[in-house]
Amino acid sequence: MSLLQVRDLGKNFGGVRALDGVSFDLPEGQLLALLGPNGAGKSTCFNILNGQYRPDAGSVHFDGREISNARRSMKPRDVWRLGVGRTFQVSATFSSMTVIENVQMALVSRKRKLFSLWRPAAGMYRDEAMELLAQVGMAAQAQRPCGVLAYGDVKRVELAIALANRPRLLLMDEPTAGMAPGERNELMALTRELVVARKLAVLFTEHSMDVVFAFADRMIVLARGRIIAQGDGETIRNHPQVQEVYLGSGTTFGQEAQ
Template sequence: MSLLEVRNLRKAFGGNIAVDGVNFDLHAGELLALIGPNGAGKTTTFNMVNGQLRATAGSIKLNGTELTRLPPREIAYLGVGRTFQIAATFASLTVVENVQMALLAHNRKVYSFWKPAAAYYREKAMALLAQVGMDSQADRASSELAYGDVKRVELAMGLANDPKLLLMDEPTAGMAPKERNDLMALTKKLVVDRNMAVLFTEHSMDVVFAYADRMIVLARGQLIAEGSAEEIRNHPKVQEVYFGTGKTFEKKTAGAQA
């Protein structure tokens, strides 16, 4: 059985149908890219999986559990993590305190003013930071970090609930080519090491083709193609709709400019 099963997913905003009958599966240990031109419906689809938007119709199941009527917090407790296009950390806290706060939230605990957040879950927070290569900077203020390092801290925070599925919204947005490559190589390693699934949206095609195990392509709210990098690269409908010219994708290394 697939970890994530999406069937006949539909979202309408008044008379505008943003997502129309989308179907796909995602398996543990797989990195799946959700791509498409602007306005394709990928962000809407992504937010329905996360629970930020409620589907008009259709089904989203995680290990057989229906998610479409659950709020984001309950979906997180079932094992769905999330990172955002713009990295969100508490600048006033240290690196490790940010991860401790994520652990506190997952464990439904509230820290008291006489027992600061730094007193909780430090060992587990340090272990998560080690996984993303940030344990040596644990006690630095988050406000002092380079943007690429902030994204690594956010990734550690996204792992705080030990997710079966991690949703990554434009994970490399705003990053330099080397930073993009490093972050996605790390994500790929975590997918394998943790046997978790990752669904990510991304505009940088070099990242998508270098790291995605499979891709699904949306256009005008409908799924028009799915497959491997080579299958998507040579798919005539994708070439026509994605670029509007029929030209082929150029092969790029992960470190190249998008």
């Protein structure tokens, strides 16, 4: 059984149908790219998966447990505690805090610990935080404020924060947005290593097709809330409807990735 099972998801906003019968599976140990032009429904799908939206139709099962349907959805924090992590297109670190303090705060939240004047959070879980930072290549910058980091390094810190909850499923929304080509490849190569080492399942959205074709095991393409294609890179690249939606007929989709 797949770790994540999405069945017939539907979501409307007024007269706009953002998702229409979306279904897919995601097993552990796999990178799945969710693609589509702006307005295709990618963000709506993500927001349903982590509990921010309730679907109007369909269901989501995680590790055999139904976490969302048209009648009720688990709250984002409860979904997070089950083992669903998320990174965002716009970085969500605390810029005035140090790198290690950002990760420590995530660990405090995971362990449901409270801190006081007698036991400040800065003294808690330092070893575990440093281990996470080492995994993402940021241990040497642990004492620097996040506000002075290069953008690619901030993304690495955000990944360490997401890993603090020991997720089994990681939702990555435009993980390489705003990054230089070399930084994009480094971050996704690191993500690939974590997928293998931790047997993570990763669902990510991405507009950089070179990243998608280099690192995704499978791809799903949405257009106007519906799945129009899914499969490996070669299948998606040569799919006529995908070419039409992205680049117009007669142009090979993903050409820049070759």
